[in-house]
Structures are given as structure tokens and as C-alpha cells.
Amino acid sequence: MAVVSDIQARCAIWFGQPLATERAALAAVGWQVRSVDPLQPQAVGLRGRDQVVGVIDLRQIPALALTAVTEWTQRHDHLPLLAVLPSGVSSPPPSWQPLLDACQGHFSLPLEQQALLEQLAHHPQHTSTDADSPAQRLIGDSPALLATRASLFKFAPVDLPVLVTGETGTGKELAAHALHAMSARADHRFMAVNCGAIPANLVQSELFGHERGAFTGAAQRRLGLFESASGGTVFLDEVGDLPLDAQTSLLRVLQEGTIERVGSSQPLRVDVRVLAATHVDLEQAVAQGRFRRDLFYRLNVLRLAMPALRERSGDVLVLAEHFLRQFRARHPGRARGFSSCARQAMQRFDWPGNVRELLNRVQRAAIVADGELIEPSDLDLVATLPAAARALLQSAREQVERDLLVQALRENEFNVSACARHMQVSRVTVYRLCRKHQVELPAIR
Ligand SMILES: Nc1ncnc2c1ncn2[C@@H]1O[C@H](COP(=O)(O)OP(=O)(O)O)[C@@H](O)[C@H]1O
Ligand SMILES: [Mg+2]
Structure with missing residues (x-):
């Protein structure tokens, strides 16, 4: 069985070292980065079938290496090249000019990371763009x-x-x-x-x-x-x-x-x-x-x-906006965004049903919201506390109830009728509460 199919790998030959975040962003759109020492560009080996783009990271290329890299680009002039400039450089030094002339585009990273990714995505060698790559249907950038x-x-x-x-x-x-x-x-x-x-x-x-x-x-x-x-x-x-x-x-x-x-x-x-x-x-x-x-x-x-949504809270709002946009495209309604309270509520929630739950709550909110902004109540997130907090609150409530009952009984010398009047409940309720909290009347007496 041929295990690896004929699908081409996408490889960015990076002269220098991308930052870890840049490497991760590229990997997420299918580009493997191969770092090359700019002083030894001859070490680059290319696999025939791969889609390859050269990235000249001018943030890091020592002046000494410029000639070697330029020569390498001339020997590989069939390869598309992109240059990364240090941010804030308006006029690049003349020594960079031959390299820049060989490149199809240049960017400052990380500011223009998105632009670089788009440039790679729309690269003419590609049959499909990353915008319609199925991996992009998984929304989120955590x-x-x-x-x-x-x-x-x-x-x-x-x-x-x-x-x-x-x-x-x-x-x-x-x-x-x-x-x-x-x-x-x-x-x-x-x-x-x-x-x-x-x-x-x-x-x-x-x-x-x-x-x-x-x-x-x-x-x-x-x-x-x-x-x-x-x-x-x-x-x-x-x-x-x-x-x-x-x-x-x-x-x-x-x-x-x-x-x-x-x-x-x-x-x-x-x-x-x-x-x-x-x-x-x-x-x-x-x-x-x-x-x-x-x-x-x-x-x-x-x-x-697959990570749980609560482990990538950064994606919650991105996904919510996405689902709302998607929903509005099909069902035009009043709600066009989320109030800041709703945003906070969504970010605080622990999403036991993950993205599916978020999708359902957003769709429902888009239907029931009266205003232009979706509120926490539309999302049914008003009194929602994390499960642990709910349990804690419940047990505190029970404790208070028991304390009040015992106190009322004591103050009324364990006379149930008097206690009921004091608590403004029926005698039956007093008996029920005693049973519930396992308060045995004769025992406390
Ligand atoms: N990262 C994501 N971006 C966009 N939609 C997502 C994402 N993750 C899940 N969904 C949507 O959430 C719903 C549940 O996803 P699904 O793949 O059925 O989850 P699972 O199989 O793990 O229960 C689907 O409607 C799916 O399209
Ligand atoms: Mg499933």
C-alpha cells in the first residue's frame, strides 16, 4: 500500500528563522517551514514534487550573507520568492535591492503576517487557495x-x-x-x-x-x-x-x-x-x-x-461572530452583533457542549433578540455559573436554610406552631424542612 499519496507538500524555504508564532501560523495553513542558514544557502535540497516558496527574512540576514543568498536566488530563479522586511523600514538599504528585485512581494512581520499568508495562499502554483481549504472551515485562531x-x-x-x-x-x-x-x-x-x-x-x-x-x-x-x-x-x-x-x-x-x-x-x-x-x-x-x-x-x-472550547476561550467570540454572520446571511433579522455584557458572558461560560452549544445558543439568540445587539438573556447565559460554582452555591443555600430553621425552633422553644408563625410558613413546611435537614425535634430539644 502506498502510504503517502501524490499530494504535494508545501514548503517555505526560510532564510533565517521565523518566530514560533509565525511558524505556527504558517503550519496552520499547510506550510512547513524549513529554516536555512543564510550563510550556507547551498545546503538547501529541494524535493521535486513539493510546492516551494523561498522566504528571505531580511530581519535576520547578516550583510555578509547577502551575496550568497542573492546568488542562490539567481540559481533558483524559477522559485517564487518573498521578502520579509523589519517593520518600520521605509527605504531599504541599497544592498538589499538586488534581492528585493528578485522577490515577488515583501512584507513586514509580524505586523503583516496575514498579508504574507495570503500571498502564500494565492500563490500561482497553487491549485486551490487556503481560503477554501477545508481546514479553514474550522474557524478559530487560538x-x-x-x-x-x-x-x-x-x-x-x-x-x-x-x-x-x-x-x-x-x-x-x-x-x-x-x-x-x-x-x-x-x-x-x-x-x-x-x-x-x-x-x-x-x-x-x-x-x-x-x-x-x-x-x-x-x-x-x-x-x-x-x-x-x-x-x-x-x-x-x-x-x-x-x-x-x-x-x-x-x-x-x-x-x-x-x-x-x-x-x-x-x-x-x-x-x-x-x-x-x-x-x-x-x-x-x-x-x-x-x-x-x-x-x-x-x-x-x-x-x-480536538480541544474543548473552554481550553481556547480566544475562539469563542470569533466563532460567535462567525455563526451570527452565517445565520444572518440566511435569515435577515434585527440582531447584528453582541453587547459587551453578552461577550463577557460568553467568555466566562464553560461551554460543556463546546462549539455545537455555542452555535445553538447564537442561532437561538439571533431569533429571540429584540434589539440590534444580542444580550446575555438572549443567549440564556444570565444566571449561568460554572457547574462547580452552582454546586457550591446550592450547598451554601442549604446550609443557610438549615441554620435559619434551627434558630427559629430554638427561639420558639421548639414549638412548631410558633416557629411556623415566626418563619411565615405553614406548620407542614416546618415539618418538611425538619425532615429535609434531618433535624429531629426531640433530639435538639
Ligand atoms: N472550529 C469550528 N469552526 C466552525 N464550526 C465548527 C467548529 N467546530 C465545530 N463546528 C460546528 O459545530 C457543530 C458540531 O461539530 P461536530 O463536528 O459535529 O462535533 P463532534 O463530532 O465533535 O460532536 C457542527 O455544526 C460544526 O460544523
Ligand atoms: Mg459528532
């Missing part, structure tokens, strides 16, 4: 999401399984779809199935198909998911829910590339890439004997961990 996007670019062209992990609503399916769309299988089908949503007795037939008469009700031969996705990608969502017999069949797909339809013992070749997702800890399922260890190892070759 470091965690940049790392996720960088992994997408790395994993997509490799024809091996990827195990996508993460809490519900973190974008596991979106990421799996991006992996498919960025792979050599993009022109074939992407078939997703939620393994937990199929009745256990139908899983085998759903995934691998069945022959006519294989079981009661099997009136026709039916192709399963794996055959239907031929040439493409199968995405097994909640793979931890797969029954053990189906796990065995899946292992055979991964090891031998064959399936058997239910009711047949004829192995059939299938050509699919398997992506799987889980929100549960598969290692634990393996330890408890609910998931085959060998299957786990096969699926877990490449792992993509």
Missing part, C-alpha cells in the same frame, strides 16, 4: 486550533486511519470531513456513520452489507457502508460503541483490506480509508475488555485531539 489545523495538513495526505478524539461538539466530524476533503480521496465519497446509533444486531449488515436471504427480512442484497464508500473515506463516529463482532470485522478491513457481506463467506476487497472518532477514553474501554486492543492500535496510528 494556538490550540492552529495546532489542530496544522495536524490536518499533515495527516490528510497520509492514507492511514486517524483517531479523532474530543468532547462532544468540538468538531470531530468537521475535522474528519476536512481530512477527507484534503486527501487524494476527495473526489470519492465520505460516508459517516454513528456506531452507537445502529441497533447492535444490524451493525454488521449496515457496515458490510448482506446477501439476499442472509436473515429474516433481508429480501435483497444490500451494499454496506464500506462498499458504498469505495475509493473514499468511511468515518466511524463513536467507534467505542461498536459491538465486539463488528470490531473483529473492522480489524479485518484494516489488516487485510477485505470485508465479508453478512450471509457470505466470500472476502471482497475494499479500498477505503478509515477515520474514527470517540468521545470516550478508548484506552479505558480496552482495559475493561469492551474494545479490542489490536483494533485500538490499528485505529490509533494518527491521533487528532
Whole structure:
């Protein structure tokens, strides 16, 4: 099996060293950076198929190295070149001129990082721009999401399984779809199935198909998911829910590339890439004997961990604005933005349902908001406290209630009627509260 497809790598040959943030931003749009010592540019080796752009980082190139780099660019004059200037330089020194003349564009970083990325994205060598790269459909620019996007670019062209992990609503399916769309299988089908949503007795037939008469009700031969996705990608969502017999069949797909339809013992070749997702800890399922260890190892070759939204709070507002814009494009309404209170509330919230929850709350808010700005109440985020704080508040409330009850009983010499009058509640309520707080009347007396 050819593991790496023909998809080209994108490589920026960087004369000098980009900052870590610049490197991360480039990786997130699919550019690997290879740093080159400007004094030894001859050391650059180029792989024929890669898309390559030279970046001359004039922030760091010593005067001594200018000649060597210029000569290198002349020897590689088929390569597109970009220059990075120190910010605030209005007239570059004349010694830079030959290099700048060879470059198609120049930028000051990090100020114009975006411009550099766009320049790379729209580079004529590219067949697609990054703006419509499927990885860009994962909105957000937190470091965690940049790392996720960088992994997408790395994993997509490799024809091996990827195990996508993460809490519900973190974008596991979106990421799996991006992996498919960025792979050599993009022109074939992407078939997703939620393994937990199929009745256990139908899983085998759903995934691998069945022959006519294989079981009661099997009136026709039916192709399963794996055959239907031929040439493409199968995405097994909640793979931890797969029954053990189906796990065995899946292992055979991964090891031998064959399936058997239910009711047949004829192995059939299938050509699919398997992506799987889980929100549960598969290692634990393996330890408890609910998931085959060998299957786990096969699926877990490449792992993509989707970060929870609360771990990348920087993305919350970006996503909220994005979802509101998207919603308004389809349903014009009054709400055109978020009040500052709403922004604060969104950033403070811990988003147990992650991006899906944010999407749902924003859509709902866009519908119910009366004003031009969405308020916390529209998002239903008014009294929402993190779960731990809620629990704390609840137990404090209970304690106060108990203290008040005991105090009222004491002050009224444990006369229930007097205590009820004092507390302005009924006698029944006093008895109920005593039961609730395990206050035994004779015992305190
Ligand atoms: N980074 C993101 N940018 C834009 N939309 C996102 C992002 N992450 C998730 N979504 C959206 O949130 C919803 C839930 O994502 P999904 O992939 O179904 O999550 P999961 O499979 O992890 O439960 C989908 O509508 C998806 O398009
Ligand atoms: Mg999902």
C-alpha cells in the first residue's frame, strides 16, 4: 500500500528563522517551514514534487550573507520568492535591492503576517487557495486550533486511519470531513456513520452489507457502508460503541483490506480509508475488555485531539461572530452583533457542549433578540455559573436554610406552631424542612 499519496507538500524555504508564532501560523495553513542558514544557502535540497516558496527574512540576514543568498536566488530563479522586511523600514538599504528585485512581494512581520499568508495562499502554483481549504472551515485562531489545523495538513495526505478524539461538539466530524476533503480521496465519497446509533444486531449488515436471504427480512442484497464508500473515506463516529463482532470485522478491513457481506463467506476487497472518532477514553474501554486492543492500535496510528472550547476561550467570540454572520446571511433579522455584557458572558461560560452549544445558543439568540445587539438573556447565559460554582452555591443555600430553621425552633422553644408563625410558613413546611435537614425535634430539644 502506498502510504503517502501524490499530494504535494508545501514548503517555505526560510532564510533565517521565523518566530514560533509565525511558524505556527504558517503550519496552520499547510506550510512547513524549513529554516536555512543564510550563510550556507547551498545546503538547501529541494524535493521535486513539493510546492516551494523561498522566504528571505531580511530581519535576520547578516550583510555578509547577502551575496550568497542573492546568488542562490539567481540559481533558483524559477522559485517564487518573498521578502520579509523589519517593520518600520521605509527605504531599504541599497544592498538589499538586488534581492528585493528578485522577490515577488515583501512584507513586514509580524505586523503583516496575514498579508504574507495570503500571498502564500494565492500563490500561482497553487491549485486551490487556503481560503477554501477545508481546514479553514474550522474557524478559530487560538494556538490550540492552529495546532489542530496544522495536524490536518499533515495527516490528510497520509492514507492511514486517524483517531479523532474530543468532547462532544468540538468538531470531530468537521475535522474528519476536512481530512477527507484534503486527501487524494476527495473526489470519492465520505460516508459517516454513528456506531452507537445502529441497533447492535444490524451493525454488521449496515457496515458490510448482506446477501439476499442472509436473515429474516433481508429480501435483497444490500451494499454496506464500506462498499458504498469505495475509493473514499468511511468515518466511524463513536467507534467505542461498536459491538465486539463488528470490531473483529473492522480489524479485518484494516489488516487485510477485505470485508465479508453478512450471509457470505466470500472476502471482497475494499479500498477505503478509515477515520474514527470517540468521545470516550478508548484506552479505558480496552482495559475493561469492551474494545479490542489490536483494533485500538490499528485505529490509533494518527491521533487528532480536538480541544474543548473552554481550553481556547480566544475562539469563542470569533466563532460567535462567525455563526451570527452565517445565520444572518440566511435569515435577515434585527440582531447584528453582541453587547459587551453578552461577550463577557460568553467568555466566562464553560461551554460543556463546546462549539455545537455555542452555535445553538447564537442561532437561538439571533431569533429571540429584540434589539440590534444580542444580550446575555438572549443567549440564556444570565444566571449561568460554572457547574462547580452552582454546586457550591446550592450547598451554601442549604446550609443557610438549615441554620435559619434551627434558630427559629430554638427561639420558639421548639414549638412548631410558633416557629411556623415566626418563619411565615405553614406548620407542614416546618415539618418538611425538619425532615429535609434531618433535624429531629426531640433530639435538639
Ligand atoms: N472550529 C469550528 N469552526 C466552525 N464550526 C465548527 C467548529 N467546530 C465545530 N463546528 C460546528 O459545530 C457543530 C458540531 O461539530 P461536530 O463536528 O459535529 O462535533 P463532534 O463530532 O465533535 O460532536 C457542527 O455544526 C460544526 O460544523
Ligand atoms: Mg459528532
